[in-house]
Amino acid sequence: MKPAPFSYHRPRTLAEALALLAEDPDAKPLAGGQSLVPMLNFRLARPSALVDLGAIDELVGIRVEDGAVVVGAMTRQWDLERSDAAHPLLRAALAFVGHTATRCRGTVGGSLVHADPTAELPVCAVALAAELVTSSGRTIPAEEFFVSVFTTALELGELLVEVRFPRAEGPWAFEEHAHRHGDFAVVCVAVAGERVAVGGVAPTPLSWDGGELEAIGDLYAPAGYKEQLARTLIARAREKVA
Amino acid sequence: MIDLAVTVNGRRYERRVEPRLLLSDFIRHELKLYGTHVGCEHGVCGACTVLLDGRPARSCLTLAVQADGRAIETVESLASGAELHPLQQAFHEQFGLQCGFCTPGILMSAKFFLEQNPAPTEEEVRAELAGHLCRCTGYASIVDSILAAADKLRAQ
Numbered sequence: 001m002k003p004a005p006f007s008y009h010r011p012r013t014l015a016e017a018l019a020l021l022a023e024d025p026d027a028k029p030l031a032g033g034q035s036l037v038p039m040l041n042f043r044l045a046r047p048s049a050l051v052d053l054g055a056i057d058e059l060v061g062i063r064v065e066d067g068a069v070v071v072g073a074m075t076r077q078w079d080l081e082r083s084d085a086a087h088p089l090l091r092a093a094l095a096f097v098g099h100t101a102t103r104c105r106g107t108v109g110g111s112l113v114h115a116d117p118t119a120e121l122p123v124c125a126v127a128l129a130a131e132l133v134t135s136s137g138r139t140i141p142a143e144e145f146f147v148s149v150f151t152t153a154l155e156l157g158e159l160l161v162e163v164r165f166p167r168a169e170g171p172w173a174f175e176e177h178a179h180r181h182g183d184f185a186v187v188c189v190a191v192a193g194e195r196v197a198v199g200g201v202a203p204t205p206l207s208w209d210g211g212e213l214e215a216i217g218d219l220y221a222p223a224g225y226k227e228q229l230a231r232t233l234i235a236r237a238r239e240k241v242a
Numbered sequence: 243m244i245d246l247a248v249t250v251n252g253r254r255y256e257r258r259v260e261p262r263l264l265l266s267d268f269i270r271h272e273l274k275l276y277g278t279h280v281g282c283e284h285g286v287c288g289a290c291t292v293l294l295d296g297r298p299a300r301s302c303l304t305l306a307v308q309a310d311g312r313a314i315e316t317v318e319s320l321a322s323g324a325e326l327h328p329l330q331q332a333f334h335e336q337f338g339l340q341c342g343f344c345t346p347g348i349l350m351s352a353k354f355f356l357e358q359n360p361a362p363t364e365e366e367v368r369a370e371l372a373g374h375l376c377r378c379t380g381y382a383s384i385v386d387s388i389l390a391a392a393d394k395l396r397a398q
Contacts, residue, residue: 001283008244008261008307030308037303038284040262050261054308078297099373101291101298101351181372 003040007049020051021157031110034102068164073109080108089172093120099182109160115152118184123199126207127190128165135159146204168192171241175233186221189233191241198230246310251319259306266290268306277317277346288374291347292316298354317346328394338387340378348374352388
């Protein structure tokens with residue numbers, strides 16, 4: 001299990017990275033590599049080139065501005081988890097994302113753009129009504145950013161630059177069931193104030209309005225089990241915020 | 243091919259490598275440091291964990307070229323000559339290993355973990371160990387080892 005050959009670029013600026021991606025439609029951006037490198041190892045992904053975003057300082061950092069906490073796309077998950085500025089929901093949910101070693105490498109933007117339907121960060125982004133700012137200057141609400149399984153609203157060659165999490169006061173809760181701590185969730189639920197988002201039941205994080213909840217089953221759990229699990233986790237989360 | 247310079251266990255190495263070379267293979271095959279073990283090669287088992295600029299990283303989920311200019315610590319960095327690191331000593335005393343395949347990764351994760359949390363609870367140790375697969379011990383003796391190492395390190 002070794003990656004197929006590819007060429008490698010390590011630009012220092014966002015502009016350089018975008019130029020490299022524009023030149024080659026088969027090139028892939030590399031963030032923290034905690035999802036992409038396994039796919040390379042399995043040869044599920046065979047890009048012609050990798051554009052490593054790891055040396056672009058302008059994509060790293062957490063700042064507070066205009067009532068929002070703005071997180072650079074290449075900020076490591078471990079650093080957001082430990083940031084006093086981060087919403088406590090994010091900090092709690094990040095403890096469920098993989099393991100220490102993967103959170104130290106994995107980035108906030110990488111997880112959002114990977115758009116795994118069971119991943120914690122996309123669910124939190126929807127619950128917190130985050131906005132995703134791209135290299136084309138677009139600002140996309142989280143609910144519109146996630147289009148389908150592993151698919152986002154980003155165009156080919158467009159990069160996520162930063163995520164704006166509105167500063168939300170008030171109660172919050174995060175609940176998850178996974179087969180083993182650190183595994184992908186079977187179902188997870190993020191609650192921030194009135195907003196409830198559910199992961200693992202649909203191709204994208206589901207913004208739940210209190211109505212009927214229909215889940216899609218997968219390899220790990222049938223639909224009915226997931227629906228019951230989601231109802232249980234929502235009830236637990238709501239108990240905490242009540 | 244890409245030129246690469248890394249510091250591993252305090253020693254500087256320069257090599258020319260293919261971009262697709264994994265850091266785990268670089269450490270083992272290029273540097274001949276066989277202490278870092280390779281289990282699953284997709285980030286699940288934790289055996290290949292090393293410290294990259296002081297933080298744990300799965301070396302099978304890191305390309306060698308991504309480590310350019312950085313400092314790496316492998317399990318070989320722990321002992322000073324014949325004198326074991328307190329973590330290694332604790333694993334020895336508490337029977338924290340049987341076959342030893344998973345041990346190098348666990349030791350490197352535990353080193354960082356105890357730096358962050360010098361007085362962990364058993365529950366916290368168990369949560370941290372979720373990132374490492376051991377098929378011999380049933381984990382009980384590994385938990386004991388890390389708790390004993392925490393005592394040793396605090397006493398230093």
